[in-house]
Amino acid sequence: MSTSRRGFLRGTFAGSAVAVGLPFLDCFLNESGTALAGTGQPLPSVFGNWFQYLGLNPGRWVPDQTGSNYKNKIELAMFDPWKERINLISGGYYHLDGRPVETHKTGVQIATLGGIPSGRESGASLDSDIADIIGRQTRFQTLDVTGTGGRFGVSKRAGAAYKPVEASPAALYRRIFGADFKDPNAAEFVPSTKALAKASVLSQVSDQRRAVLKAVGASDRARLDEYFTSLRQLEKQIAMQLEPPEPLPACKPPPSIAAEAEPGAEVTAVERNIDLFTSLLIHAVTCGQTRVFNVTMNTQGCRKAGSTQTWHGYTHEEPIDDALGYQPETTWFIMWANQLFANFLGKLEATPEGAGSVLDRMLVLWQTDHGYARTHTMDNVTTMTVGNAGGLFRTGRHIALAGDPVTRVGLTVQQGFGVRVSAWGSQSNRATRPITDMLI
């Protein structure tokens, strides 16, 4: 077909509010549904970031073998079904460079920012850098959720504060699939006259808004720059309501979520929320709404119903069982959290898209804050990647970093997604060599 869908509709629409029949959906995809026929490009890659606080038990997860023929130990055994899609990275360090450990904070900073910021200013988290490459054309540059409550996640932009996270699946549903959602497979497209008017308003006030940049100091200017970045994202969302989206056969908007999430971090509420968030994130991806998402599994307050103790509390206060050699309750939570992530992967794999599943075009990075939460260690930190992001990465290996900074993983993932970065991190956490075993 010589006329692009957008070009056709622009010509038809001509700025007025009309319904446009779209009777030829399938011709916009190739035969297998794996690529957009209009561009001939494969379905775009997706980056997911899953941050699980409190880590694993040393001795119960590092495989005895490296390379592709490794065998998962007990705490990672639930990931056996995806072993060929996973890279398991052991032996990595979060280097402190003489700085004190701010427990459950320093590890997050090194894992996501590449180092420990000095002062309040710091760079962007790696998901933001990746989103700048792959997420600029979607309605949501990133989607940020928490399965365990709390208000802030692990994602941030340079010089800015950490982004708030969505704790309510019902609220996330409204945000993604509420009134402003345009079903890419709808039989007809009705452009929003209100969106048109709104775009006009924003255009009219744009110049005088930007004038404030001239009235503030350097630090405030950086914050206002972030405001304008966010405003551009909003303007893009409005513009997307004026043009019909590319059809995406795998997109099947989920049923609405009416009930608000149960507040708190009791395990059954977490399970419910993560299950709902998983579904929403999958649909957001298959419906072309985002290509980058963050799931923060903060464990503050995470506990079983009726228990006076939390997971975090157990890590510090529970004695090691002499017979077992580990903390039983703490380990229950580790296994529970890992199973939640396994369930998440199972849902991704069970969601058909093209000839395979939505997992085929994803890479999900699993990270944690400590090597051993009981004593807040910063060595031998568990890291995983799942998926090859549509062929951007090699998978199926256990890679031992042997004391290298964990930031090598972040550098590798960024390079794989096309971020132009030859080194990432600061001081001893500065990584200059990607993990070549992971890159194509």
Next chain:
Amino acid sequence: MSKRPRRAVAATIALVVVAAGAFFLWPDSTPRSAKVFQPPEVKAPRLTPEQYRAAITDVFGAHIDLGGRLEPVMRDGGLLVVGASSVSVTPAGMEQFDAMAEAISEQVLLREENRRVFLSCTPAKPDQPDDRCAAQFLTPVGERLFRRPLTEVELRSFVTAAAAAAKALGNFHEGLALSLAAMLTSPQFLFRIPVIEEDPDRSGGYRLDAYSRAARLSFFLWNTGPDAELLRAAREGELDSDRGLRRQVDRMMASPRLEEGVRAFFYDMLRFDTFETLSKDPTLFPKFSRREMADAQEQTLRTLVHLLLDEQGDYRDAFTTKKTFLTPSLAAIYQVPLAHDGPNGGVESWEPFEFSAEDPRAGILSHASFTALHSPPGRTSPTDRGKALREVLMCQNVPAPPPDVQFTVVQNTADPIHKTVRQRLIAHSTVPSCAGCHRIMDPMGLALENFDGAGEFRMVENGQPIDTSGDLDGVEFSNSLELAQVVRDNPAIPSCLVKRMTAYAFGQDLTQDQRVFLKQMRVHFRESGFKVPELMRAIVTSPEFFQAAPTRAAVPVDTITAAVGR
């Protein structure tokens, strides 16, 4: 109660409590360089969710539904208001502000009953743009929202925007509503953009311009933007003279809105925003639901407002007062009878209440807003409570635990040997690396062990009587009532309030360069009898309050408009 100082303990405290605490016990040996006030660089703080709501209520009325959620700010230096100077608007936050702006503007302009109040003109044709009528609406509303008059360029852009939208939608009011929504998502509304000018009283110095001064005054005293009278005073130059400024301060201090300012300050200082993420296990604490959490905050705020404003009382008495206000559900938690006059004994009625002299409750430390907020979901934590007392109310920073700390000696609550939390903590504190910090936190928290994780009174834990004795900075106490008195008499309590209130007023923590101002305020607070309104008045009538660092050229609004090509 013995008040015998325990030198060894005090010495440990002096070593462990870091500079923040020592700062307020600083003797009169202030370095010479710190004896001159160096104005801080003024920042452009983003409105907090609470300020946003207050501003909207102020301009459009309390009947406007603000049901949505707004992007939170992160606490910095103990205050959200300070953190607001280092946050911006994320993409998700922008969506929230946009949705909120549309909801507000539709209520204001598309609901007939509201439109009659706010729109004094009628468009020539309801389906066509009308610039005159749009300007008539946008000019005063814009002045209130931007906290200064709109420039010609700004007004013209909003009027043009309203016209373009009205044309696209075929509806004047809908177009005007979209223009108002754009105003509500403007940086000029969401951020308090300061404008500075040369200070005529200090050669080479700078100060906030009159409108920025009005905004700083208003957000501090009322937690909202300036009202029409304050804007008039700014416009007519009244705020340039001491007399004019004091007249406005007198008016604002006498206004019922001062209560909102005091409430907002303590909401921030006491970290009540963290109730939003607080959870209590309903099987363990069935009486403490979301509703009781809201009531607990309100109880403390009412108590403080009554003491500090109604009675013009001594701030330190907030820690010992027996007077408070209760709802029936709070009375159930506190196990006290509550006589109420509400219709049919309305469960939502607030009643003044005074705990008996024998009752273990006195002051805000015994309120559920403290005991429950600073407890984990299923139990108490004397360490958490002690840490909160040190950090929130005494402005002292407790060091983080060492990375390799061993907690296993602190057994679980079913430990057959260490049945009470005191026994477990004592066992834990035998570890040398833990002892120092726990010694400055646990004793105060242990004195509150009679209040469980939801604030309910108890005498025993796992069948063992609870021992509530301890000491604070070497002064001993035997129970929560004595703790209350010891806290009241600790000099860090009023010093901390001065530190927090000045930071709240300036929107940033005052540093070494402004230490002389802090010292003046501490002296003033003490000499006033620790009266909070007097401290507020002293802050806002001080010349330092409006001074600004000359870190950039003064940029009057006209220059801004020139920059966009008026």
